[in-house]
Amino acid sequence: MIEHELVIIGGGPAGLSAAYGAYENGVRDILIIERDARLGGILNQCIHNGFGLHKFKEELTGPEYAQRYIDLVNQTNVKIKSDTMVLDLSKDKVLHCISAKDGYETIKAKAIILAMGCRERTRGAITIPGDRCAGIFTAGAAQKYCNIDGYLVGKKVVILGSGDIGLIMARRMVLEGATVAADVELCPYSNGLNRNVVQCLNDFDIPLYLSHTVTDIVADENDGRVQKVIISEVDENKKPIPGTEREIECDTLLLSVGLIPENELSQNAEIEIDPRTKGPIVYDNLETSVEGIFACGNVLQVHDLVDFVSMEAERAGKNVSEYLKNGEVNSTLIKVENKEQVGYTVPQYIRKDSTDEDAVQISFRVRSPMKNKRIVVEANGSELASFPRLNLAPAEMENIKISRDKLKDVDVIDISIKEMQK
C-alpha cells in the first residue's frame, strides 16, 4: 500500500489552497488526488472575471485564479495524481482509487483533507413537472458545454433560479448569441450576489421575475426539445397561484437552483453530516467527526466567493500541520447554535482547549435579506460579541471571529441576528 502523510481529495480551489497551506506550515509529504485531467476544478469553466478581489486584490478570471494556486503548488514538492477517481474512503484513512495511468490503487494517509466541492441540484430535486425532453440543463453543465467544449446549448433561454451560476450563464448565453427571455426566481429576492444581478441581468435587459417559478415544461410535437415553459407567480408559502400562469417560448431551460456538497465519500468514512449544510460537522479547526480527516471549501459549506474558499482551505492546511505534529486535541466542547435568522453555522463545535488559532472563526448564512442589523453571539443570555452589518443577504456568507478569551466559561453559544442598539 502506498503511504502519504497528507492526502487531499480534490484539486480545485479548496484542494490547492489546502495543499499550499499545509506545505507553508511544514508538511512535506502531500498528495492531491484530482478526478479531472487538470487541476483547478470548476474554476476552469468560470471564464468570467471577478475572482480574487479579496485574496489577491485584483480581478481575475476563474482559470487565472486557479493558475495562481497551481503555480504556488508547483513550486513545492506536493505530488499530484490527476485523472484519478477516489472510489472509496474508510474511517481509518485508506483510499481506494483508480486511474487510466496507474490502475487500481489503495493509499493510506495519516491525515486527509476533503475538498471534493459540490454538485448542482437538478430538476428532480425540485420536482418540476412537464415533458421530459432535451433542452433542460443545470447551469453548470451548460457552462461546461459553452466555455470548455465550445457549444451553445440553446438559442432562446429561460433561467430558473438566480444563483450566481445562473446569473453568470444568463450573460454568457447572450454574449454567445442566444436570447435570454427571463430569469425566474422562487424567492422574493435574488439568490445571487448583487453585483451579478446588476452586471448579468440589468445590463443586458434580462427581466427577473421574483416570486415566480416554472410550473410546466412543454416539448415540441416529437417530444424532442423544449418548446415553451409555463411560469406562475407564487404565494408567501412558495406555492404557485392559480390564474397567474404565463407562457414563455424557449428552446432551453437552465436550472440554477442550488448546490449540494458532495459528501458520498465522507459518508463512506462514517463522517457525521450536518443536515443543514449537507457538509461534515466540524470543530473549529475544520476537523470532522473522524479524527485526522478535515474538510474545507464547498464540500463543507457552499461558499459565495472562491476567495473565502481559499482562506478556509489554507486554514485547514495549517490546522492539519498542527494535527500531524501534535495529534488530536482532547478538549471539552462548546456547541455553536444557530438561532434567529441564522441558517446554520460552521463550525458546529468549538474545542475549548485548542490552541490552534487565537480567534475562532464562524461562518453562516442568514435566512432572508435584512438591513441595519447586528450579528450577536450570546451565551447563557448575555452577549459575548456583536458585529454590526448594513446589509445581510442569504446570497452572502457571513464570517465572524471571536476571541478564545471570551469563550472560557461557556458550553453553548448562540448566533443570531438582532436589531441595532438605539
Next chain:
Amino acid sequence: MSNSYDFIIIGCGITGSSIALELSKYEAKVLILESSNDVSMGTTKANSGIIHGGYDPKPGTLMARLNVEGSKLTKELAGILNFHYNQVGSLVVGSTESDHKIINELFTNGTTSKIPGLKLLKTKKEVHDLEPNLNPNFDYALFAPTAAVVAPWEECLAFAQTAVGNGAEIKLNAKVTSIKKEGDQYVVTASDEKYCGTNVINCAGTQADIVYKLALGKDSDKSFEIIPCKGEYYLLDKNQGNLVSHVIFQTPSAVGKGVLVAPTIHNNLIVGPNADYEVCSRNDTSTVQKNIEYVAQSAVRSVPGINFRENIRNFSGVRATLKDYDDFLIAESEYLPNFYNFAGIKSPGLSCGPAFGKELIRIMGNKFTFKANSSFKYYPLPIYFKELSDEEKVAAIKLDNRFGRVVCRCESITEGEIVRAMHSIIPGRTVDGIKRRTNAGMGRCQGGFCGPKVFDLIKKEFDLDAEDILFDRNGSNIVMAKTKGEK
C-alpha cells in the same frame, strides 16, 4: 423478394424482445421493426421495474398464468444474461378489516395460481419485524418471496441482443405505416422500406391497435381499442433506498392497486404510480403537478419517513390497457391468419417477460415447423466495472486503460464501459441510450457532470457533428450551435 422473413415482429419492448429471443432458438428468419431509435423505448423503460408475485390477477387468466411462469424464467435468465435482478420479495400491507379481507383473497388467488412461498403475516410485530419503517398501523400483510426488482431496459436489451446475435435482424427508426396481405405473405412498410413476412407478431404496446387497424384495412372497426393510462413516479436518492427492503404495496381497492414503495435494482427508492386516464395520450410521458403530489401523499401513508427532498427524478410511463377487457389479449387474429396480437400488455407484463415468447410457440402449435437452431447461444450483458472484484478491476484496466477513467462519478461508471456500449450488438448512440446500457447518468447528479463527457465520447466514437448528437429520442438534439468554430 429479398426482404422476406418467416416472422416480422412489430415493436421491441419487453414483449417483442422476448418473442425475438424465443424465435432465435429456432431456425427461422426473424425481423424486428422498432419505430423508436432504440429498443425498450415505450412502456418497458418507464414502469415500476417489479417482477410481481402473481397473486393479483384472477387465477386462470393469461395474466396469472404468464406471471407465474415469467417470474420463474426471469430469475433464470437474469443469471444467464446478466441483467440486474434482485429477489427482494413483496408485501401487500393493510390495517382495516376490509384490507384483511382483500389480502386474504389475494392469498387465495395466489395459492390457486400455485405461487411458491406465499405467507400471511397476521400481527403488527410480524409486519414491522420485516419492515420497521412502515406506518405503525399496518397489522396484516401478504408476503410473496418470489417478487423481485429488475432493470427492465436491461432485460429487454439482453433479450434483443441475444436474438440479433443469433441472426435476427433489427431495424430501428422503422415506423410501420402499412400492412398488406399479398397471397400468403404480409407486406409491411416501415419508413418507406417494404418487408415481406409469413407471420406478423404485433407487439406494439400502446400503439398495438393502430398497427392492427393498418392490417385490418377496411375492417379496422373489428380491432380492439387501447386506452392509454399514465403512471407517474418519483425516483429518490440512494440514501432513501434502505427505507424498505421489500416491494411495499398498499391493499388494492376499487380505485386501483395503489402506490408502491420499493428499493430499485440500483438501491434507489422508487415511489409510484398513479393511474391517469384523463389527460394522457399514447406518447404523453410528461409529469403533472397534481399527479405527483398524489403519488407522494399516497406513498407516505405506507412509509411515513420518505424524504421527498431527496428526489432525483420524476418520470412517467403509459400503460396499454384494453377497452372493456381485463386481461392480455394474446391470440392469432380471427380475421387475419398468421397475424398474432400481443395486446393490452399492461402490468404484470414485465413480470411475464420471457413467457411471452414461450406463449407464442405454444399458440402457434404446428403452424410453423420449429426446428432447433443448433448454434443458438446467449449474449449476456457485460458486468459493470464497479461490480468486479479488485483483481478483476486491475486486470480490466491492464487490458484497456479506459476502464481506469471514471466518467460518471455518482455511479462510478468508466470510459471503458461507455465505449463498449457504443460498440455492442445493439449500440447505444444517444446519451440516454448509453445511460440504459451502462448506468452512467442514472445517479444523483442526473448527468450534470457526465452528460457533456458522454456527449464527447459519442461524438468521437461515431464521428458525429455535435449538433446531431441526441439526448434520447429523435429530435432531442442537445446542442444547437458551435461557439468557437470546430473543436
